Amino acid sequence: MTGLSLLITFNTPGKEQDPTVYLKECITVLANYLVDKLPDRDLVGLRSRNTENMQENVVGIRLRRRDLLKPDMVWSVLGKVIQSNSRFALTDRLEIHLDHVRMPVGNDRI
Numbered sequence: 001m002t003g004l005s006l007l008i009t010f011n012t013p014g015k016e017q018d019p020t021v022y023l024k025e026c027i028t029v030l031a032n033y034l035v036d037k038l039p040d041r042d043l044v045g046l047r048s049r050n051t052e053n054m055q056e057n058v059v060g061i062r063l064r065r066r067d068l069l070k071p072d073m074v075w076s077v078l079g080k081v082i083q084s085n086s087r088f089a090l091t092d093r094l095e096i097h098l099d100h101v102r103m104p105v106g107n108d109r110i
Contacts, residue, residue, distance in 0.1 A: 002102070004034070007051065008094045020079075027078055028071040034098050040067035043101035048078055051093045063101060 008030065013022035035044055046069075047060035061069065061077055 002100045004098045004100070006030075006034075006096045006098075008096055010094070024075050024079060027075045030096065031069070031071040031074040034096075035066050035069055038066045038100060039103075040065065041103045041105075042066045043099075043103065044069050045099040046074060046077075047097040047099070049095050051095050063099060 010023065010026055013019050031046075034046075038044060042065070043063045044066045045061055045063040047058050049058045059077060061074065
């Protein structure tokens with residue numbers, strides 16, 4: 001099992017850009033980047049928290065096969081929390097942690 005942590009700071013969207021649409025695009029790019037090179041059979045999970053507000057709970061997606069972790073799923077989990085949290089701002093830093101479990105192939109060979 002391996003883990004990867006990223007500290008994400010979002011740029012401010014342009015004046016003509018809807019912040020929610022901008023944030024969804026960012027989350028989609030991030031989700032694709034995190035699992036792009038991983039085999040579909042491996043297990044992945046995500047945990048996220050707002051580092052600006054340490055009182056917030058960690059939000060996550062439980063381990064599942066990589067091919068089942070779609071950007072829309074990541075957005076549905078993170079987006080609901082972000083949209084419902086009046087204290088979250090695009091200038092806040094978001095900590096994302098990816099858990100990766102490499103599944104053996106054949107005779108326990110990877």
